[in-house]
Amino acid sequence: MSDILYKWPTGARFGARVPKEKFYEYGWVSSAVREKFVSDVQRITWTHKLAEETINLTGTTAVPEIEIFEIDSKADDVADAVLTAIDKAVPNPIIFEISRERTGRREVRMVAAHKTRGARTPMVNGYYSTRWMPADAERSALPTAISLPALYAELLAPLTPIDVRPGEEVSDVAERLEVVRRLQREVAGLERKIRSEPQLNRKMELRRMLKMKQAELEEQK
Structure with missing residues (x-):
């Protein structure tokens, strides 16, 4: 924000x-x-x-x-x-x-x-x-900007949690934002499960999954 x-x-x-x-x-x-x-x-x-x-x-x-x-x-x-x-x-x-x-x-x-x-x-x-x-x-x-689509992407860039990549179309940014929102929900869900999971082995597995999802999320940003 x-x-x-x-x-x-x-x-x-x-x-x-x-x-x-x-x-x-x-x-x-x-x-x-x-x-x-x-x-x-x-x-x-x-x-x-x-x-x-x-x-x-x-x-x-x-x-x-x-x-x-x-x-x-x-x-x-x-x-x-x-x-x-x-x-x-x-x-x-x-x-x-x-x-x-x-x-x-x-x-x-x-x-x-x-x-x-x-x-x-x-x-x-x-x-x-x-x-x-x-x-x-x-x-x-x-x-x-060199065109209206490029200007639109630039106007929205400060509002969103991702960086607009060179040459990226508005539709591409929208798709990537959808992926980011999905991954953010999955990360939040795994964090909740980790907090409530009593078994150590299961908690370790959830932490491994969490790190994978966090890495995916960073790649999308």
């Missing part, structure tokens, strides 16, 4: 308010998720469009442009289920900025998932986020 916010280009400003109700039209938005929209979301603004005509980087079928959505929360945060509903409704990749009022000051965090286009709806993996930061914190310039 990093401490970074990006300074979005002025020329890419879009500034369109998006009604929450617009997302209720989609069949995958359950009544429970609608309730989350109502309880969590004050306002949704489509603030920027990073595209060839706005930042002069070439897009592809997978990443034709990158959208920046700002969500003002009613309470402490916005549920991932809300972000998923928005992500599935918008085909292009989205970087979210969620803001909240906390002890008299405005805070913001950047959050996104590796997202790939599917046959009908986009495929959205788990979400990664920065820490909460003051809304007036200094922002960083966009990473240097």
